[in-house]
Amino acid sequence: MASNAPAPIALRRTRLTAALAGLVFAFAAMLAAGQTVTAASAQEAEDDGGFVTHKLALQVSDNDEAAMRSALDIAANVSRFYTAKAEEVEIRIVVYGPGIDMLRPERTPVMDRLTSFDQSMPNVGFVACGNTLDSLEQAEGERPEIVSFAEEVEAGVAELIRLDETGYTMVKP
Incomplete structure (x- = not known):
């Protein structure tokens, strides 16, 4: 039992x-x-x-000169840091929402620095949100002009997600 x-x-x-x-x-x-x-x-x-390529994505989503300058300062500092170590770094500054003014030649408070980056830092790319540009086109009656060296993507936030998924470190100044 x-x-x-x-x-x-x-x-x-x-x-x-x-x-x-x-x-x-x-x-x-x-x-x-x-x-x-x-x-x-x-x-x-x-x-x-x-060799390892370091990857940094900076987000600018506010129409704030200090945030724009901070993003550019960070990009320059990180680029110099890795260049001094003979290491590669890719930097993307993704701009959307009110921050899109950073890439609008007639509105940006940082045009001189944007031009300088375009001429001297090929490892830094600027990305503009197509959704934001579409919204502004509807509101203003014509599509806003952005600097010629910026790449336009369909959606800025989706681009940040894609960059994150491919190994970029995200920073919002």
Whole structure:
């Protein structure tokens, strides 16, 4: 006849020890998998000659001169930092909403700096939100002009998401 009595203490300890051993094994397997990924990443960098391209996306969504200047300052500082270390860096400044004035030649308070970036920092790109430009076109009766060196994308926020998914670090000054 089966007994409903609790298992002896020795049996409980055996079960507990087995459960703990299983947890330790699972944890060790997870650590080993992480080290494999790290080793694979290191191997990829070595295969590329040891070079890694750093990626930065800056968001400008406010019509605020200080925010615009801050984005440009950050881009310049990061570019200089990695250039001095002989490392590559790609920087995208994504502009949407009220921040679009940053790229409108007749409205931007930073035109001189934009021109300077275009001429001297090929690793910095400017991206304008097409949705914002569409809205302004409806409101103003004509499509706003943006600086010639800016790329227009369909949606600025979607572009930030895409950049994030491809390894860019996001910063909103």
